[in-house]
Amino acid sequence: MATINRNLSDYDKTAIPSAKDFRFGIVVSEWNDSITDGLQQGAYDTLIENGVLPENITTWYVPGSFELIYGSKKMQDQNVDAVIAIGCVIQGETKHFDFVCEGVTQGIKDLNILKDTPVIFCVLTDNTMQQSIDRSGGKHGNKGIEAAVAAIKMADLRKNS
Ligand SMILES: Nc1c(NC[C@H](O)[C@H](O)[C@H](O)CO)[nH]c(=O)[nH]c1=O
Numbered sequence: 001m002a003t004i005n006r007n008l009s010d011y012d013k014t015a016i017p018s019a020k021d022f023r024f025g026i027v028v029s030e031w032n033d034s035i036t037d038g039l040q041q042g043a044y045d046t047l048i049e050n051g052v053l054p055e056n057i058t059t060w061y062v063p064g065s066f067e068l069i070y071g072s073k074k075m076q077d078q079n080v081d082a083v084i085a086i087g088c089v090i091q092g093e094t095k096h097f098d099f100v101c102e103g104v105t106q107g108i109k110d111l112n113i114l115k116d117t118p119v120i121f122c123v124l125t126d127n128t129m130q131q132s133i134d135r136s137g138g139k140h141g142n143k144g145i146e147a148a149v150a151a152i153k154m155a156d157l158r159k160n161s
């Protein structure tokens with residue numbers, strides 16, 4: 001289902017496990033920070049709304065989305081129950097977009113395989129800035145909210161599996 005057919009901020013609050021005992025790491029790319037700051041705020045607020053204590057949320061910043069791989073790897077070692085990797089990659093004039101998107105996708109996938117702390121992929125890969133605006137608190141909701149919900153669910157699965 002395409003994003004335009006659902007709002008990224010919508011979720012069933014009755015279907016979220018208790019998150020009060022969980023610790024979360026958030027790694028945020030500074031590239032396109034007008035977008036990633038909105039994604040981070042959405043994720044942070046959603047964690048708090050679902051019972052996570054502020055002192056149990058650690059937030060780090062990295063230069064760009066490609067550095068989310070290393071930052072998330074180090075965050076996995078910080079005694080957290082899940083990591084949220086936040087970035088915004090926007091198509092430019094060259095193929096660099098393709099390599100950054102593929103690299104960060106594969107890198108975060110690898111972290112989910114190699115270590116036992118889930119890393120949530122909250123990376124926008126958009127054609128235009130407007131698409132990013134629409135998905136970071138605009139008309140299509142906030143992907144940071146979606147990512148925080150996924151992080152809570154995966155932390156709960158990790159605890160119970
Ligand atoms: N063009 C975008 C980038 N590019 C930078 C890379 O992510 C990386 O920081 C650089 O290649 C040095 O390793 N990053 C984004 O997050 N978003 C972009 O649109």
Ligand SMILES: CC(=O)[C@@H](O)COP(=O)(O)O
Binds near residue numbers: 089090096097100
């Ligand atoms: C995703 C990128 O690295 C891209 O925005 C850089 O722009 P350009 O392809 O014009 O160099």
